[in-house]
Amino acid sequence: MQWTKVLGLGLGAAALLGLGIILGHFAIPKKSNSPAPSISAPQDLDLEILETVMGQLDAHRIRENLRELSREPHLASSPRDEDLVQLLLQRWKDPESGLDSAEAFTYEVLLSFPSQEQPNVVDIVGPTGDIIHSCHRTEENVTGEQGGADVIQPHAAYAPSGTPQAVNAAKHGVAGVLVYTDPADINDGLSSPSETFPNSWYLPPSGVERGSYYKYFGDPLTPYLPATPSSFRLDLANVSGFPPIPTQPIGFQDARDLLCNLNGTLAPATWQGALGCHYRLGPGFRPDGNFSADSQVNVSVYNLLELRNSSNVLGIIHGAVEPDRYVLYGNHRDSWVHGAVDPSSGTAVLLELSRVLGTLLKKGTWRPRRSIVFASWGAEEFGLIGSTEFTEEFFNKLQERTVAYINVDIAVFANATLRVQGTPPVQSVVFSATKEIRSPGPGDLSIYDNWIRYFNRSSPVYGLVPSLGSLGAGSDYAPFIHFLGISSMDIAYTYDQSKTSARIYPTYHTAFDTFDYVDKFLDPGFSSHQAVARTAGSIILRLSDSFFLPLKVSDYSETLRSFLQAAQQDLGALLEQHSISLGPLVTAVEKFEAEAAALGQRISTLQKGSPDPLQVRMLNDQLMLLERSFLNPRAFPEERYYSHVLWAARTGSVATFPGLSNACSRAMDTASGSEAWAEVQRQLSIVVTALEGAAATLRPVADL
Amino acid sequence: MQWTKVLGLGLGAAALLGLGIILGHFAIPKKSNSPAPSISAPQDLDLEILETVMGQLDAHRIRENLRELSREPHLASSPRDEDLVQLLLQRWKDPESGLDSAEAFTYEVLLSFPSQEQPNVVDIVGPTGDIIHSCHRTEENVTGEQGGADVIQPHAAYAPSGTPQAVNAAKHGVAGVLVYTDPADINDGLSSPSETFPNSWYLPPSGVERGSYYKYFGDPLTPYLPATPSSFRLDLANVSGFPPIPTQPIGFQDARDLLCNLNGTLAPATWQGALGCHYRLGPGFRPDGNFSADSQVNVSVYNLLELRNSSNVLGIIHGAVEPDRYVLYGNHRDSWVHGAVDPSSGTAVLLELSRVLGTLLKKGTWRPRRSIVFASWGAEEFGLIGSTEFTEEFFNKLQERTVAYINVDIAVFANATLRVQGTPPVQSVVFSATKEIRSPGPGDLSIYDNWIRYFNRSSPVYGLVPSLGSLGAGSDYAPFIHFLGISSMDIAYTYDQSKTSARIYPTYHTAFDTFDYVDKFLDPGFSSHQAVARTAGSIILRLSDSFFLPLKVSDYSETLRSFLQAAQQDLGALLEQHSISLGPLVTAVEKFEAEAAALGQRISTLQKGSPDPLQVRMLNDQLMLLERSFLNPRAFPEERYYSHVLWAARTGSVATFPGLSNACSRAMDTASGSEAWAEVQRQLSIVVTALEGAAATLRPVADL
Structure with a gap:
């Protein structure tokens, strides 16, 4: 999931406490009047196949997928990212449970990394240049997973290098930016180590949210062109959309040291947060604080732009009747660190879906009416790069033939309810699917009936229905809907907004987004993962198998x-x-x-x-x-x-x-x-x- | 046919003399192995129907169509243009020979006319302001058809109004432009009344070529938007593409008076023409000429821009099997004056084609596999306006469904050979059609075999084949190929280039382009019109009826x-x-x-x-x-x-x-x-x- 989407998501609050392991189960009512298959009847959605798929989507296997996918950090273009390309190819080429074919498509794209030789630095220096205070350069190694060499130093991708001295420079306009996540926004106000991961799902004080600060999406050097090695590339001087000034993210413990010592007038009420002090606007430090008033903040950013190979993996099940109609299902593969939630929860679901469908395919039990294409996108975190390059390379083919694009990035933000964003034509198929699947929570509700309790609206046509959100540009659906005009949707399980005000799950884009975090806090038992897999699976089958397309x-x-x-x-x-x-x-x-x-x-x-x-x-x-x-x-x-x-x-x-x-x-x-x-x-x-x-x-x- | 296409056409020279009335006849070989129609065989091209259509396309009826269409001047948006809209609707709604449905679509477009109150004037004035010489404001009434009130004064459409004094102004840059057609370019050098129409097909001395001087195409006020009454319209100040300075076309007799009296250095050899004098560059008149050296040329242009209603007429034959695939066939309806050649020769063919197909349809004999759409475009002469607005209004529908666009504007430039412009995928269907139709000339050649004698190339794949020209922007195919990416073609009969060097048929865009001109000089007997009708008809049937699309x-x-x-x-x-x-x-x-x-x-x-x-x-x-x-x-x-x-x-x-x-x-x-x-x-x-x-x-x- 990409940084920009965190704005204005309006996520529900998560049901955080007391979540037992809930084993949901599906229920597709058998219709007595379903027509007997005959040689002359056109191939249509087969409810028995649908039931079989729902039954075989296995929470335990999703868990095991997630464990493997999130075992190591797999930053875009890293060796582990390449390993996962091979893992996907191997799964999708498996003779027992694979697809008809699978292939990796590699692009050469411009990524941005912190220098390994010169880490980005945020220091407070006294008037003589002596360092009074240094912000942490890494997150605290709380679970043993935050210390590895492949845990990328937090940075603002595509922010330029430079060493602005922020306090003085402010007189002449902002020269650099420090970004942090306030406990009020992400932790329901909690901030002490005892209240945070691994003791709860909240972000530890050292956690730093990484992200891309590029304004557009796609490879920055090749707008509207696929980033093949020979493609025309913009001169760096002509690239627009990079931040103009050095920028660095820090954790809230460091932010507290800076903010709570600032001088100047009080910041507006809406700017106040949960760091335990009154936030002021500066400039300079207050004389009675930890730092002398003539101290300065030195930020040194040493980000490097590098051309790197990044791959999409594509797999296809050929349609039996209309192979030139594609139901496209995708998620990105790259993470900032271990990325158990973002994106591996989605990839774990993707692999389970392809396994179940692939097994039916290889057994000869089933082949869809239309083609189903599975995609594992590369370099999404840097700006939806893999999916965008794919749409640029295959623009016409995709625009002419794609029935719909289904995106499952973060499959599970939390355990409370389904949340769907999409364009209106997909509403009906989402409703049809979710009415027939049992919700993982307590009680005997369908996913639909549970969903309507959390997100609903009064439709002049249908009365009270679950409300679909609209698609911004937060994940790989963006090029499909905005650039190609393909009906798209994004599916996840998410919060009860009455139980938390967290902007997003608290460890988002940090080194604390790990398997154990998911396993203990987000979705113990993986029943919400399973619910998302079933929802997506039912939608895929309905779109690929129905004689009449279920787009309303x-x-x-x-x-x-x-x-x-x-x-x-x-x-x-x-x-x-x-x-x-x-x-x-x-x-x-x-x-x-x-x-x-x-x-x-x-x-x-x-x-x-x-x-x-x-x-x-x-x-x-x-x-x-x-x-x-x-x-x-x-x-x-x-x-x-x-x-x-x-x-x-x-x-x-x-x-x-x-x-x-x-x-x-x-x-x-x-x-x-x-x-x-x-x-x-x-x-x-x-x-x-x-x-x-x-x-x-x-x-x-x-x-x- | 629109002005801009006259550049670089490379037309063949016409066989002008000794053309008898040649009654061509078609020959479609009957294939003994054509499959018997059966209920299970998919609908495919029916050679018997094809033969019937070829047989029924009637030269005499085309001639009568042309007589009616060119009876009066029918400038875009004129009352007679509106009458022809009704004529088309009536024909296409005829219960015996009409189409399934027909409708007029009206746009409100910006046209440019000379003022009726203040005619455009080109005068030579002496130093005291007295008029020494006036250029003709109308063409000479040679056949009784050049004198009517509805013969529009020659003008350069969209050229701005103004009164530049050309000779003096030239010192400071060109202030105005006079345009004429040299007898060397249009008349094979001939220029006397006895050598020109009505004594030959050549342009009389008073003939003036009208045209649009707008740089782009489509309604100038609504680029990319259909010119509906409510559409956003550019402020005139923001319109680009109009000529910057007053411009006026004149006949070559007036051009001779001006050019042959000019002073200054000799113009380059390639600028010399057939006016019977050495062309000089000016400035000023030579002292030994007809005008005193201090005379000036006064040009007064009073063109008016007006928003006018202009209609396209559309008619359709519904496809029996694939009604959502359109074979689109069109020509414009508006002319500069009588427009017997441009565009009525094409419209006469269009009406004959729709009559023959409509009759088979109404009899229940035939219905095509795919839909056939006939179009009569408005305001083409001002810049392909009707067709462009149509593509803007129905962009997606057309782009998704149109198999090909066939344009027949000027059906017959001359009697020698077929000439086709088109994109490569249409070559094979044009070849298939023309191999099966007898050429109207003497001998026993197919249109294909005759064509290859005039225009050919050596193909690495096929050997010697007729060569198709490429599509510029000279007629209504332009928005279809350039804006929508629809495979397109333009079909006509044209010259033997070894017999004439005329840039285009000599009376192009003048008041001498009349029915008698066609009947006596261009195509006596109308066999070339018939050949074009058969070629287009065969192409339409092949594209609309073939089970496999004949696009290679x-x-x-x-x-x-x-x-x-x-x-x-x-x-x-x-x-x-x-x-x-x-x-x-x-x-x-x-x-x-x-x-x-x-x-x-x-x-x-x-x-x-x-x-x-x-x-x-x-x-x-x-x-x-x-x-x-x-x-x-x-x-x-x-x-x-x-x-x-x-x-x-x-x-x-x-x-x-x-x-x-x-x-x-x-x-x-x-x-x-x-x-x-x-x-x-x-x-x-x-x-x-x-x-x-x-x-x-x-x-x-x-x-x-």
Whole structure:
């Protein structure tokens, strides 16, 4: 899981205490009216196979996968990362439980590492240059796993090297940045060693959150081009998106030493945290503190940029009937340190899923209607690099043929509930799958019924339903949804937000994210891992085996309607002042709604008969390709890869179409007739054109 | 046909004299081994239907269509243009011979007209302001058709209004432009009334070539957006691509008065023409000429920009088996004046084709496997506006579903030979069609055998074959190939280049392009029109009815190989000097060749069996979508709509990949390591990525 996604995730709080080992079990009701297989019936979802897969997804095996995957740190491009490439290839080529074929695809990408010779340093120095205090350069070796040579020193990847003297430099603008994670944000306020790992799931005082500080995603030197050895590479001077100034992360124990001794006015209330002092803004240290007032903070960053080989591993099960339709399932493989949670919990699930499906395949019991592609991405932590390079290399092939992309990165943040992010067409298949799987918690709830207790919304169409989050750019789904316009989803188990306010699981991106951490605190018994595997497995089978694709395009209508209402309520008056009418947008949304509903009707009617496979293929293509019609590579050319006019990053405050929202927020303070207001009108036309174009793709195919 | 395409067409010379009325007749050999239709055999091309269509395409009816279409001037958005919209709708909705449905789609587009109140004026004035000489404001009313109120005054569409005084202003840079067509370029040197229309096909002295002087195509105010009434429109001040200075076209009789009296040094030999004097460069008039040396040329341009409604008319025949695959056939409807040749010769063919196919349809005799869409585009003469707006409005639907676009604009330039421009995948279907149709000339040749005598090349694969030209941006195919990446072709009958050096047929874009002109000089008997109708009809049937799509993607290999060889021979040494290797390009071309050949093999094998329709659909999708994989909307962002990395406009002199050629020509004089050389490397990577991506789409669909 990549750094940038931690902003605005809105995760639920985890049920942390009293979690026993819960052995969930699945329940797919057998339908008495399921048609007997016949030679003439088209291949469709087979509920018996589905049941078999649910039954064979084994919590213990996921645990053993995780133990192996997280045994050693496996930073992108490290020898252990390469070992795991081989492990994946071996599993996926296994004659008993492997896939039809598997292959590693290697790119040469620009990564950023701290120097091994010269560690990054944060010191407080006195006026004569003597070091008064040094921040820790490594995390404390609490469990014996934090001390190895392959535990990368915490650093801010892609931050430039340099030695700013922060206190003085502040007078002239910020010269360097120190980043830390406050116990208030990650530890529910707790900070003492006795309250933290290995005594609880909370982050120890020395823990430091690593991360990539690159603004975009993909290999920084080869935007829009696959990072093959011969590819054109930008000159470093022309790369945009790297932090401008040296940056270094530190643990909260070091942050306390710095922050609690600062001088100056009190920081705003929302800036205060749980370090046990009042946070001040500086500049300089207070005279009555641990450091003399004329002390300075010296930060020395020695990060190095290096071209490294990083591999994706791809494996495929060939579709029996429609091999040119791909259900794509992926997770990254690289971690910052041991990465038991991030990403190995997801990879452990991936391996168990491929084992169960591969075994059925090799036994000759089953072959899906459509192809299933499994992916293990490289170098995600540095900025979704492996997945992005993959989409750049195979842009057309993927865009033409991919039914959906399913991402399981961190499979389990916590044990309380399912959490799904995705675009509207995937909602129905997620609901169908989760209604049929028993939740791992106590009681006799389905995953769906448990989920709705934690995340829900009132749908004008369905009433109370679990609410899906929207996809940002926090993991490898980003290039698929934003760059290729492929319907995507991200699946995990997560917190009870009423029980913790942690921004994310506390050891995120630290050397404390280890197997024992998962085994003892996050998911003892691995029943939540199993629940995620079953959910993902059921979704994969439904997408790859169903005669009619289980993508419900009419579920986009609710999103469009809510965006439209926000535009009308929060921007309508303003737009009217500037003579901009929302009328065409209203018409476009209505047209989309009508066409999507009519297509749904035609599908329902057809499902009652025995339609021709070619006829169903045509309808399925309409469903599969709808998401593509929201792409416009010319809508936001300055936002690299972001081409989806509904899900591009929104900086404006109004929760409406992002192009409109952002353009309005920029035009707000300009006069009518300004270029900024023209851009509002242009963005409005872009979204109207996309919606009208989308509606046109949903009409009967022989209509003009 | 649009103005810009007249550059570099390389048309053959017309056989002008002694053309009798030749009644060609078709010959499709009946194959004795054609399979008997059976309920289980998949619908495939039916040779009997093909023969019927060839037989029913009637030269006389095409002639009558042309008479009606060219009866009155039908400038874009004029009342007569609107009448023709109704005529098309009526024909396409005819219960006996119409299509399944037809509809007009109207856009509000920016056109440019001369003012009716203040005609554009070109005068020579003496030093006291008295008018010494006035250029003609209208063409001479030679046949009674040049005098009507709806004959638009010749103008340079989109040239700005203004009154430059050219002679003086020239000292400070060019202030205005006069354009004329030299008899050397259009009339094989002839210029007297007795030698020109109506006494021959040559342009009379008063003829003025109209045209659009807009640099791009599509509605100038709504780039990338359909010009619906509510669409965002650029402020006029922000429109780029209009001529910067007043411009006016004049006839060669007026040009003679100006040019033959100019003073100054002799113009270069290649600038000399057939006006019967030595052309000089000015400035000013020579003292011994008709005008005093202190005379000036006053040009007053009063062009007006107006938002006007312009319609496309679309008609469709629903496919019986794959209605979501479209074979798209189109021509524009609007003319500059009567436009008998341009575009009505094409529209006359279009109407005859739709009548014959519509009649079979309404009788219940035939329905194609795939859908056939007929289009009559509006406002092409102003810059391919109707077709471009159509592609903007229905971008995704068209890109996902269109098998090919067939354009027949000017159906007959002259009577000598077929001439086809197109991308490589269409070559084979054009060859198949033309081998089976009798050429209209004397003798017993097929169109193919006649064609190869005029335009041919030596193919490394096939030996001597007719040569297809490449598609520029001269007619409505431009948005389809460049913006959407749809395999496209343009079909016409044209000259024997050994018999005339005319740049294009002489009355092009003048008021002399009338029905009688066609009937007497261009195609008496209309057998060439019929030949074009048969060629287009056969291509439409083959594309819409064949079980396996007759698009041969391996024919791209020859193009790629020739581009590669040009790069190696003409740029290799230079690139090496700048440490740029063509190795990756060689590999990519080889990979493409191998994959294209292998796909061809798989299709051949499959054709011998009785393949499943779904299996064939998958292969057909690979064929149909190949062209899309050469699109990259980020390759040349400054070249509006041009996204095809193989066919974008080439300004560099080396006949290789246009991005590479252009970047090299810009980098040529810069030092190694310059931004310009980096751009060469980037363009090389863009084309390598496109070729590798294309090859990936041709591989077996379940390969990784």
